[in-house]
Amino acid sequence: MAKSSTPSLNGKIALVTGASRGIGRGIALQLGQAGATVYITGRQPNESLQNNCEYGDALPTLEKTKQDIEDRGGKAVLVYCDHSDSESVKALFERIDSENGVLDILVNNAFSAVNDINNTEGKPFYELDPNLWDKVNNVGLRNHYICSVYAARMMTKRKSGLIINVSSIGGLTYAFNVAYGVGKMALDRMAADMAEELKDTGVTIFSLWPAAVKTECARELITAGKVQQVVKAPTDMIEESLTTGETVEYAGRCIVHMAADTKVNKRAGKIVFTSDVARHYGFKDIDGATPQDMRSVSVALKFFGWRRLAAITPACLRIPLTAMHFTSYKFE
Numbered sequence: 001m002a003k004s005s006t007p008s009l010n011g012k013i014a015l016v017t018g019a020s021r022g023i024g025r026g027i028a029l030q031l032g033q034a035g036a037t038v039y040i041t042g043r044q045p046n047e048s049l050q051n052n053c054e055y056g057d058a059l060p061t062l063e064k065t066k067q068d069i070e071d072r073g074g075k076a077v078l079v080y081c082d083h084s085d086s087e088s089v090k091a092l093f094e095r096i097d098s099e100n101g102v103l104d105i106l107v108n109n110a111f112s113a114v115n116d117i118n119n120t121e122g123k124p125f126y127e128l129d130p131n132l133w134d135k136v137n138n139v140g141l142r143n144h145y146i147c148s149v150y151a152a153r154m155m156t157k158r159k160s161g162l163i164i165n166v167s168s169i170g171g172l173t174y175a176f177n178v179a180y181g182v183g184k185m186a187l188d189r190m191a192a193d194m195a196e197e198l199k200d201t202g203v204t205i206f207s208l209w210p211a212a213v214k215t216e217c218a219r220e221l222i223t224a225g226k227v228q229q230v231v232k233a234p235t236d237m238i239e240e241s242l243t244t245g246e247t248v249e250y251a252g253r254c255i256v257h258m259a260a261d262t263k264v265n266k267r268a269g270k271i272v273f274t275s276d277v278a279r280h281y282g283f284k285d286i287d288g289a290t291p292q293d294m295r296s297v298s299v300a301l302k303f304f305g306w307r308r309l310a311a312i313t314p315a316c317l318r319i320p321l322t323a324m325h326f327t328s329y330k331f332e
Contacts, residue, residue, distance in 0.1 A: 030252025032074025
């Protein structure tokens with residue numbers, strides 16, 4: 001089912017939370033390029049710089065995201081929003097409602113604990129300040145629930161809308177730390193349970209799992225030599241992801257195609273891999289490459305250190321979704 005041309009989202013109203021940098025920025029750029037009016041949120045610059053990777057003047061900003069969308073012929077509405085404050089979030093949706101009366105797409109992406117995760121120095125949960133839980137999951141989970149509530153209220157009135165939770169494989173297996181993994185698993189479960197209550201409303205919600213992404217913070221981790229402290233994976237495997245991983249706009253391309261698909265409701269409540277979306281619609285990353293497939297058997301073998309076996313494993317061999325599903329079972 002190959003559809004390599006980029007679909008149009010002209011007339012659509014979208015909200016991307018946490019769009020200053022990384023995947024959120026990439027998603028906003030692609031939605032704007034496809035014709036949607038994109039509301040982009042982030043914290044005030046001084047707050048944001050204190051809580052994320054330190055790139056100084058080179059660090060992308062919310063203003064830069066807005067300018068880049070407009071340079072591509074799109075329309076962006078910049079809104080500073082503290083997603084740890086429920087009243088600020090409420091005001092955000094009230095503004096969108098008053099200015100448009102409609103919201104077609106919500107991308108739950110905001111996450112404020114990048115720096116907190118990067119600086120845990122590989123310590124176990126019992127040696128860390130228990131407030132790490134709130135730092136990771138207040139914006140990264142609780143806020144997504146609140147945003148989904150307000151978005152669903154607007155969308156169900158029109159019996160149309162799409163909500164996407166940007167999650168990760170951290171919801172399936174250990175990654176970074178306990179608070180992170182529990183938050184991602186909860187985010188996926190939230191999408192599944194909300195999908196149950198959104199049946200027959202015309203609103204679709206699901207989780208999107210990118211693979212390794214070449215974000216600003218990923219580069220910083222490698223430059224600082226902190227990969228093994230943060231990610232439980234071989235250092236060379238992580239470094240390789242910077243050459244074979246996704247650009248920050250790959251997930252955005254996925255969302256554009258799905259938002260334009262009249263049958264997107266078939267994904268309701270599911271976990272969706274970016275690689276599967278690209279295969280289904282027949283597109284590549286913005287640099288013309290086909291990024292690393294998280295379901296690739298050879299990638300999995302390489303991850304666990306079996307490089308020789310990985311080298312002779314056909315690239316087309318993929319892990320069945322049922323196999324990935326059963327790895328999450330914790331029963332004895």
